[in-house]
Amino acid sequence: MRxxxxxxxxxxxxxxxxxxxAKPLLPLAGVPLLTRLVDAVPPHIPVTVSTNAAFADGFAAWRATMRRPDIDVIIEQTVHEGEKLGALGAVAQWIAATGVDEGLLLLTGDNYLGFRMDDFLAAYDGNVPLLAAHDLGDVARARAFGTVVLDADGRSVRSFEEKPAKPKSSLVNTGCSALPAKTLPLLVEHARKHPDNVGGVFEALLAAGWAVHCFQFHEPWFDIGSFDAYLEATRALVGDAVVGDASAMTGTTCAGSVVLGNASRVSGSSLRNVVLFERCSVEDCVLEDCVVDDDCVLKGIDLRGKMLRAGTVLRD
Amino acid sequence: MRRVLLTLLWLVTDSIVYLAAYGLAYGVKVGWILSTDLPVDTYLSAVAITVPGWLFVMVTMRNFSLSRGQATAKNLAYIAYACVIGMAGVALVFYFLNQLLFSRELLLLGGMFSVGGVFVWHATFDHLQRWLLRMGPPTYPLLIIGTNREAQRLVELLQRERSPITPVAILDGRGGGPKSVAGIPVVGKLNALEETIRRFHITHLVQCDQLEQSINLVSVCRAHGLTYLLLPFTLGVVEPYVPTETLGGKPVIAVHPRNAWWEWFFR
Known part of the structure; x- marks a missing residue:
């Protein structure tokens, strides 16, 4: 399996x-999303990460931090959103280029998966495609995802709909699936017409008569697609705590989740649900529900619900 | 460089128009046969001495600003105010040099001709300057953030006015919008901001949407040495006149209630 x-x-x-x-390199509670995913993959399964040329340097730097030797980063030669191959297109291109004939563990790099990958792989029998699904508990929210309807056995997928206008279920695809080698030609064929529709592979498999199984989990899952989702994921993982070097904060009150990146310093401030990336300097500020990128300098500023660009300097 | 040269030319030609206005007043009042009671060189020397001071007043009133509509009543008022100060300067300088004053009617004529002459020259020069600044690659390429109707109205207005601050590209922060607005291409979303700034050599950015990103847009502008502009509509301010005032010394944007016209005096 790859x-x-x-x-x-x-x-x-x-x-x-x-x-x-790149979004997969965003730190979540101090650890890049991608690192969390890669660390979850068992050591006997080689990992290939597909990205685009716009972020090549970032991924090279990330790769250098990973001790695991079997990580291959492949670069799609696109620098604009309009040029990209599409997620499924990238997989298909890789399959065609490498001639892979093993099972595939397919993961989307911007998802946080709270379950144990070993449990997921244990549920995979090697012959039937398996997807991991999470019940959102809200059918309306499910519109943004691939929705899964199960058979009475609670395991077999009866139907799959990608981003339906009227979802039949609040059980959604979470960007983690295991595909047997026999299904890869169908994936490649489907990618020709729908290069950006990863979830559509399951619709195609079901339409072609394949059985698809579902691994349903209740641990946390986050699709980090927005500012709110990022903060929500941080709060869920960190809880009411401070992550980072607490000694870098002086005269500061913290509430909710606070994440302090490397070499960031805070003094005389009040922080509530704040993520500071690296090398930030915060003095005499009141920050709430904020994410502050690298190298920001804030002094005497009150902010709420803001994402700050790297290098922002705000001094009252 | 284009703008610098044009501004220098503007200052020089303004000085000539100002001097010529007072010269014309002399011809009209005193006559074209040079007088010995009020020698023309004595008179024009006093006018010439006041030129730098008058130009200083004109500059501080932003009468040479790119964003100032030159052929407008507001600009006429500003020019008139500067020329009234010029008149006072001419009278004072003449008195200090010669220990006497000259004809009040001559002074008034000089003032009136300078107001009219400078205003007409400003409108003419502005027309020429706009053409030159928009020629070839525009001197001041403008990036617009947002594709809402206000953004469209702004683009159309700037095109109609042949503004030297020329819209060249639009970024649609929300996505899914039109591919172009009034002929200006929508080149992507905010993630294309840095690349767009480089590609189009942007000098000005106007935010028409996504108020939540204003801090980041200002940050980008600071990093690249751009001028950041905010359409007041983005704040929900639809009034045509939005002054920047001060409150306790701090600058604030003021939106006053629509009261009787004379009440502005008592604010």
């Missing part, structure tokens, strides 16, 4: 955090 992680999206909704950084 693992393939899709990390080539341009993540426009998280601008400016994704101005010079």
């Amino acid at each position: 693992a393939f992680i899709l990390a080539g999206g341009f993540a426009t909704r998280l601008w400016p955090l994704t101005e010079k950084r």
Whole structure:
């Protein structure tokens, strides 16, 4: 089995955090999303990460931090959103180029998966495609995802609809699936017409008569697609705590989730649900529900619900 | 460089128009046969000495600003105010040099001709300057953030006015909008901001949407040395006149209630 992680999206909704950084490399509670995913993949499964040329340097730097030797980063030669191959297109291109004939563990790089990958792989029998699904509990929210309707056995997928206008279920695809080698030709064929529709592979498999199984989990899952989702994920993982070097904060009150990046310093401030990336300097500020990118300098400023671009300097 | 040269030319020609206005007043009042009671060189020397001071007043009133509509009543008022100060300067300088004053009617004529002459020259020069600044690659390429109707109205207005601050590209922060607005291409979303700034050599950015990103847009402008502009509509301010005032010394944007016209005096 090989693992393939899709990390080539341009993540426009998280601008400016994704101005010079791919979304999978966004730190979540101090650890890049991609690192969390890769660390979850068992060591016997080689990992391929697919990204685009716009973020090549960032991924090279990330690769250098990873001790695991079997990580291959492949670069799609696109620098604009309009040029990209599409997520499924990138997988298909890789399959065709490498002649892969093993099962595929397909992961989307901007998802946080709270379950144990070993449990997921244990549920995979090697012959039937398996997707991981999470119940959102809200049918309306499910519109933004691929929705899954199960058979009475609670395991077999009866139907799959990608981003339906009227979802029949609040059970959604979470960007983690295991595909047997026999299904790869269908994936490649489907990618020709729908290069950006990863979830559509399951619709195609079901239409072609394949059985598809569902691994339903209740642990946390986050699709980090927006500022609100990023903050929500941080709060869920960190809780009411401070992550980072607490000694770098002086005369500061914290509430909710606070994440302090490397070499960031805070003094005389009040922080509530704040994520500071690296080398930030915050003095005499009141920040709430904010994400502050690298190298920001804030002094005497009150902010709420803001994402700050790297290098922002705000002094009263 | 284009703008610098044009501004220098403007200052020089303004000085000539100002001097010529007072010269014309002399011809009209005193006559074209040079007088010995009021020698023309004595008179024009006093006018010439006041030129730098008058230009200083004109500059500080932003009468040479790119964003100032030159052929407008408001600009006429500003020019008139500067020329009234010029008149006072001419009278004072003449008195200090010669220990006497000259004809009040001559002074008034000089003032009136300078107001009219400078205003007409400003409108003419502005027309020429706009053409030159928009020629070839525009001197001041403008990037617009947003594709809403206000953005469209702004683009159409700037095109109609042949503004030297020339819209060249639009970024649609929300996506899914039109591919172009009034002929100006929508080149992407905010993640294309830095690349767009480089590609189009942007000098000005106007935000028409996504108020939540204003801090980041200002930050980008600071980083690249651009001028950041905010359409007041983005704040929900639809009034045509939105002054920047001060409150306790701090600058604030003021939106006053629509009261009787004379009430502005008591604010």
